[in-house]
Amino acid sequence: MKIVVTVKLVPDPNAEKRIDPQTKRIVRTGVETVLNPYDEYALEAALQLKERAGGESRVTVFSMAPEPLKETLRKALAMGADDAVILSDAGLEGSDVWASAYAIAAALRKLEFDLLIVGGLTDDSSTGAVPGALAEHLGLPCVTNARKVDLAEGALEVERETDVGYQTVRTPMPALLTTALTFGEPRYASLKGIMGAKKKTIAATALADLALDLPVGTGGSKTELRDFAPPPPRGKGQTVEAADGPAGAQAIFDFLQAKKLV
Amino acid sequence: MQHVIVFVEHRQGQTRKITFELATEARRIADALGGKACAVVLGAGAAQLAEQLKIYPLDTIYVAEDGDVDAYLLDPNVDYLQAVAQRIGPSLVLIPNTLSGRDVAGRIMVRLSAGIVADVVDMHVSGGEVVCVSPKLGGALITNCALRPGDYGVVTVRPSAFAAAAAGSGAEIVPLEKPAKSYPAAIERDVEEGIGELALEEAPVVVAGGRGLGGPEPFDTLLKPLARALGGAVGASRAAADAGWVPYNLQIGQTGKTVTPKLYIAVGISGAIQHKVGMRASGTIVAINKDGAAPIAEFSDLLVVGDAFRIVPELTKLIDTAKGHLS
Numbered sequence: 254m255k256i257v258v259t260v261k262l263v264p265d266p267n268a269e270k271r272i273d274p275q276t277k278r279i280v281r282t283g284v285e286t287v288l289n290p291y292d293e294y295a296l297e298a299a300l301q302l303k304e305r306a307g308g309e310s311r312v313t314v315f316s317m318a319p320e321p322l323k324e325t326l327r328k329a330l331a332m333g334a335d336d337a338v339i340l341s342d343a344g345l346e347g348s349d350v351w352a353s354a355y356a357i358a359a360a361l362r363k364l365e366f367d368l369l370i371v372g373g374l375t376d377d378s379s380t381g382a383v384p385g386a387l388a389e390h391l392g393l394p395c396v397t398n399a400r401k402v403d404l405a406e407g408a409l410e411v412e413r414e415t416d417v418g419y420q421t422v423r424t425p426m427p428a429l430l431t432t433a434l435t436f437g438e439p440r441y442a443s444l445k446g447i448m449g450a451k452k453k454t455i456a457a458t459a460l461a462d463l464a465l466d467l468p469v470g471t472g473g474s475k476t477e478l479r480d481f482a483p484p485p486p487r488g489k490g491q492t493v494e495a496a497d498g499p500a501g502a503q504a505i506f507d508f509l510q511a512k513k514l515v
Numbered sequence: 516m517q518h519v520i521v522f523v524e525h526r527q528g529q530t531r532k533i534t535f536e537l538a539t540e541a542r543r544i545a546d547a548l549g550g551k552a553c554a555v556v557l558g559a560g561a562a563q564l565a566e567q568l569k570i571y572p573l574d575t576i577y578v579a580e581d582g583d584v585d586a587y588l589l590d591p592n593v594d595y596l597q598a599v600a601q602r603i604g605p606s607l608v609l610i611p612n613t614l615s616g617r618d619v620a621g622r623i624m625v626r627l628s629a630g631i632v633a634d635v636v637d638m639h640v641s642g643g644e645v646v647c648v649s650p651k652l653g654g655a656l657i658t659n660c661a662l663r664p665g666d667y668g669v670v671t672v673r674p675s676a677f678a679a680a681a682a683g684s685g686a687e688i689v690p691l692e693k694p695a696k697s698y699p700a701a702i703e704r705d706v707e708e709g710i711g712e713l714a715l716e717e718a719p720v721v722v723a724g725g726r727g728l729g730g731p732e733p734f735d736t737l738l739k740p741l742a743r744a745l746g747g748a749v750g751a752s753r754a755a756a757d758a759g760w761v762p763y764n765l766q767i768g769q770t771g772k773t774v775t776p777k778l779y780i781a782v783g784i785s786g787a788i789q790h791k792v793g794m795r796a797s798g799t800i801v802a803i804n805k806d807g808a809a810p811i812a813e814f815s816d817l818l819v820v821g822d823a824f825r826i827v828p829e830l831t832k833l834i835d836t837a838k839g840h841l842s
């Protein structure tokens with residue numbers, strides 16, 4: 254089975270995002286670029302399915318990202334992906350969700366796969382619209398939030414989380430899946446994996462290889478960021494040490510009453 | 516973009532407040548654009564729900580009670596929504612920002628070659644253009660994003676961001692024709708687990724518990740009574756959901772629900788960034804935590820340092836007593 258996993262490269266999610274009040278830009282200095290955490294779960298699912306399917310199975314990771322970030326993908330290779338493809342092009346700068354999904358879909362069309370696994374969200378932009386968009390562009394059945402997948406003859410039996418519980422869904426392949434975090438914690442790269450990753454290939458492609466019909470980048474985008482600002486500051490509130498239960502309760506009660514919340 | 520279409524999410528005709536919020540907002544935007552406000556209601560229970568929607572200020576409600584909608588994963592929804600959009604012409608599609616709403620949004624965006632703005636909390640029309648306000652980077656940034664001129668636009672809207680106001684003059688109900696199509700992803704089982712009486716996103720007060728509660732029982736014995744006393748709902752951190760103490764649909768945060776209640780009480784929750792992004796826009800935040808140095812201290816209005824097991828029952832008593840005096 255051939256599996257492709259999409260991976261976005263994002264600023265470290267645990268770093269508090271700050272805006273420089275002068276430049277109004279996100280402060281990136283000292284913030285490391287990492288694999289989008291949700292995509293690590295997608296990769297974990299791919300690796301588990303590869304192990305189960307056995308045979309000639311392969312996992313390829315795909316990312317659209319600036320070329321200098323390429324080496325970040327080694328982590329995915331160290332975890333066990335077989336190879337990687339990166340789409341980089343100055344012409345992609347400023348692409349919105351529509352333009353990004355359009356370009357990613359075109360690049361994925363050049364890869365062969367039975368299963369495309371996409372992360373559920375990106376930590377930095379969190380639109381969650383890319384998976385559905387890719388499914389449409391590529392004409393694939395789209396099953397999101399999978400927490401368990403069974404392989405059946407040419408089909409997948411998927412258990413997926415919903416807003417109110419869960420569903421089981423059966424879909425033919427090729428198909429697109431997104432994973433819920435409950436699929437399983439991403440594995441750590443072993444020392445052997447890290448060493449092996451150095452020899453695996455990261456193939457580069459650019460817009461010229463894709464022959465797109467429509468423009469991408471800022472010019473091809475259908476939305477335009479006008480301005481942005483940090484939210485009104487939420488001052489650090491008060492801290493009260495509670496001597497005992499009743500004292501703690503009274504402190505909260507008085508506070509709520511002063512705010513007319515009780 | 517001239518008209519506005521609301522995609523209605525429901526189960527067997529039961530819907531959430533977001534539907535009425537979107538119906539109300541659709542009217543406002545449609546008036547500003549000089550077009551019509553419509554809604555699309557699909558699947559079992561659609562006809563009955565459409566009747567209920569008539570008291571909201573919509574012009575047309577498109578309905579299809581088609582069994583395929585509930586038998587196949589989202590594809591029929593996307594087909595019907597596309598058919599309506601193409602039938603009425605250039606329009607803005609409003610979709611709830613929920614798990615399945617996001618899936619519909621990504622797909623209809625491609626079908627309609629539309630731009631998309633996600634997680635919108637405010638909107639206005641200026642110079643014929645729709646401009647959306649949306650928090651990004653986990654709320655660290657509030658952006659103004661315009662949909663560029665084009666036939667269609669898609670917006671996913673955060674629950675509880677807009678007010679709902681019934682002011683209808685009786686929308687016309689129009690049945691839709693069933694597309695002649697077959698669908699690949701069949702739903703074999705659909706299970707509902709422990710939904711609260713009050714939807715988390717709609718609750719005016721949320722009492723959320725975390726790993727500090729140590730097990731499932733305190734959610735019932737400590738948090739539920741407090742939530743009931745305050746007229747609110749119980750939520751949880753991911754740690755509590757991961758431990759199996761509560762179902763995942765109570766989880767608040769980046770991978771769970773985004774809530775904006777008037778009052779948020781975090782009990783035994785440390786305040787990790789992925790939790791914070793789901794509740795930081797709440798009106799007032801109160802935390803109860805054993806650890807005065809927990810990250811939640813940085814963004815709560817009041818942190819009481821102490822043992823939740825001792826504080827919460829006393830607090831519930833105080834509130835109940837106060838209510839008793841009033842009634």
Ligand SMILES: Cc1cc2nc3c(=O)[nH]c(=O)nc-3n(C[C@H](O)[C@H](O)[C@H](O)COP(=O)(O)OP(=O)(O)OC[C@H]3O[C@@H](n4cnc5c(N)ncnc54)[C@H](O)[C@@H]3O)c2cc1C
Pocket residue numbers: 290291724725726727728751752753754755766767768769770771782783784785786787788789790793803804805806809821822823824
């Ligand atoms: C990709 C990704 C997505 C995530 N998405 C989410 C999400 O959507 N929502 C979410 O919540 N998390 C999410 N997380 C997890 C998040 O990083 C934290 O691990 C989680 O929020 C911690 O939950 P907690 O605060 O309940 O537990 P802990 O961090 O363990 O905190 C427990 C707190 O309870 C206090 N405590 C202990 N005993 C008592 C007592 N008796 N009385 C009072 N206080 C007590 C402790 O002092 C501590 O501060 C995500 C993580 C990742 C990697």
Ligand SMILES: Nc1ncnc2c1ncn2[C@@H]1O[C@H](COP(=O)(O)O)[C@@H](O)[C@H]1O
Pocket residue numbers: 259260261262289291292295315316317318353357370371372373374375378379380381382383384
């Ligand atoms: N630039 C990108 N390169 C590769 N995959 C991406 C990119 N952007 C988004 N994705 C994929 O789409 C998923 C959802 O992204 P989003 O819709 O932006 O929240 C991510 O988890 C990734 O798997």
